[in-house]
Amino acid sequence: MGGHFKLRVDIRSMHENVTGSCTLVIVHAPEGKIKFLIDCGLYQGEENADELNRDPFRFDPEEISFIIATHNHTDHVGRIPLLFRRGYVGKVHTTKDTAKMLRLSLSDSEKVLKLNAEEYGLTYMYSQSDVYNALNNVIPHEFEQEFEPVPGVKVTFYMNGHLIGAALTHIHIAIPGFEPVEIIAMGDYKEDNNFFKVKQLPNSVFKSNVHIITESTYGYVDSTEAAKPVFAQNIVEILEEKNLVLIPVFALARGQEVLYELKKMQERKQLPMDIPIFIDGKLFMDYCHLYRYSLDIADEMRDFYPKNMNVMNKDHREEIIRSRSKKIILTTSGMGNHGPAQEYIPMIVERKDSCIHFVGFTAPGTIGRALLEANEGDEVDLGMCSKIKKCEIRFTGEFSTHAKRDELLKFFKCFSNIRSLLIQHGEEDVKDSFAEYCRNKLDNCKSVEVLGNARTVVLDSWGIKKIIDERLRCNL
Numbered sequence: 514m515g516g517h518f519k520l521r522v523d524i525r526s527m528h529e530n531v532t533g534s535c536t537l538v539i540v541h542a543p544e545g546k547i548k549f550l551i552d553c554g555l556y557q558g559e560e561n562a563d564e565l566n567r568d569p570f571r572f573d574p575e576e577i578s579f580i581i582a583t584h585n586h587t588d589h590v591g592r593i594p595l596l597f598r599r600g601y602v603g604k605v606h607t608t609k610d611t612a613k614m615l616r617l618s619l620s621d622s623e624k625v626l627k628l629n630a631e632e633y634g635l636t637y638m639y640s641q642s643d644v645y646n647a648l649n650n651v652i653p654h655e656f657e658q659e660f661e662p663v664p665g666v667k668v669t670f671y672m673n674g675h676l677i678g679a680a681l682t683h684i685h686i687a688i689p690g691f692e693p694v695e696i697i698a699m700g701d702y703k704e705d706n707n708f709f710k711v712k713q714l715p716n717s718v719f720k721s722n723v724h725i726i727t728e729s730t731y732g733y734v735d736s737t738e739a740a741k742p743v744f745a746q747n748i749v750e751i752l753e754e755k756n757l758v759l760i761p762v763f764a765l766a767r768g769q770e771v772l773y774e775l776k777k778m779q780e781r782k783q784l785p786m787d788i789p790i791f792i793d794g795k796l797f798m799d800y801c802h803l804y805r806y807s808l809d810i811a812d813e814m815r816d817f818y819p820k821n822m823n824v825m826n827k828d829h830r831e832e833i834i835r836s837r838s839k840k841i842i843l844t845t846s847g848m849g850n851h852g853p854a855q856e857y858i859p860m861i862v863e864r865k866d867s868c869i870h871f872v873g874f875t876a877p878g879t880i881g882r883a884l885l886e887a888n889e890g891d892e893v894d895l896g897m898c899s900k901i902k903k904c905e906i907r908f909t910g911e912f913s914t915h916a917k918r919d920e921l922l923k924f925f926k927c928f929s930n931i932r933s934l935l936i937q938h939g940e941e942d943v944k945d946s947f948a949e950y951c952r953n954k955l956d957n958c959k960s961v962e963v964l965g966n967a968r969t970v971v972l973d974s975w976g977i978k979k980i981i982d983e984r985l986r987c988n989l
């Protein structure tokens with residue numbers, strides 16, 4: 514293997530900002546181009562998300578050799594069934610735990626998209642049979658076990674604290690006669706996770722010459738300035754005065770994190786055991802079940818449920834909410850727009866003895882964002898109805914599972930030689946400022962470039978050769 518010729522590899526982000534994650538890699542092998550995708554997610558929360566999701570892919574799905582799914586978040590995997598519907602015939606390579614969860618996330622995406630299409634009189638984006646087709650073509654892999662999806666491209670998944678099953682993906686492209694090209698695709702990244710111990714990348718990877726494709730969601734803030742933990746104190750304060758706390762959660766990861774935090778509060782005696790905790794939402798409970806019995810989480814974390822936790826009986830939902838005894842309710846969705854949260858919020862928002870506590874990002878246009886921005890006494894549009902905001906609203910960003918910019922920098926500094934650092938998956942100005950930050954602070958990195966904006970970065974084993982603006986040419 515190896516050789517004197519330099520191999521051309523093109524990298525193009527097919528998404529501009531944070532959601533809709535999709536990166537196209539084109540290897541210019543002498544026998545023909547090899548094209549593959551890293552993730553193919555749904556656009557979410559953006560104003561024109563629906564339009565972006567339905568747009569034709571800016572590549573031919575039939576020409577894609579394989580897909581790598583870095584982790585089971587909808588903004589990274591939610592358009593995979595659409596890809597199959599539009600002619601993709603290859604495999605989806607992912608980790609074992611992501612493979613176990615894809616059934617839930619893709620079926621849920623299909624349901625949500627269907628409801629959305631019905632509401633706006635649009636055609637369905639994809640069907641359950643497209644979901645089954647995608648699931649039937651998933652190939653699960655162990656961490657640290659190299660596989661070769663097509664001859665010449667070797668892939669290894671390493672652990673990533675962002676989410677259970679999430680991978681840091683090492684791609685080693687070795688075409689006979691050419692110098693190999695190595696890429697690390699970070700997906701979304703965090704160093705650690707409460708639910709499992711993250712094994713570091715091996716030294717051999719840190720010592721190799723790599724191109725890194727990184728996210729930059731929090732590329733504007735240092736960990737020291739990021740959200741401080743306030744959740745536990747908030748809950749204590751709220752329950753002193755009020756009867757009901759509603760916590761809208763994401764079904765996967767955030768919900769389990771919050772349950773674990775409530776359990777720790779009980780152990781610290783911050784939360785009396787006699788205050789019942791109700792959970793509601795089928796997808797949320799399905800993920801809880803996987804955490805307890807199926808996914809590769811630490812044994813001591815399997816029992817993350819707090820005491821006095823009850824599954825909400827739908828028939829008693831209204832009665833339980835109306836009663837004035839103290840209680841905590843966790844339900845989906847995290848931004849309030851889907852799931853049972855849509856029913857709870859209108860019942861609670863006009864009650865002064867209640868609080869809705871958001872625990873994650875709320876996109877513009879969602880019920881969560883509207884509530885956070887409204888003043889007391891304002892009329893708030895809750896989708897199906899409008900109500901006067903009388904309850905308290907709180908928020909914390911402490912449960913974030915993305916590395917902040919200094920934490921990303923710390924990771925990049927572990928490498929001996931970064932040929933290029935390619936920044937994507939962030940708001941436009943954040944990507945630019947994070948690029949500048951990395952240029953100033955990294956002395957082990959040859960060049961830093963921002964992906965997106967219809968730019969294709971052309972690289973070889975040594976570094977970036979050129980950048981092509983796709984708006985000027987269409988056929989790569």
Ligand SMILES: [Zn+2]
Nearest residue numbers: 584586675701
């Ligand atoms: Zn993610």
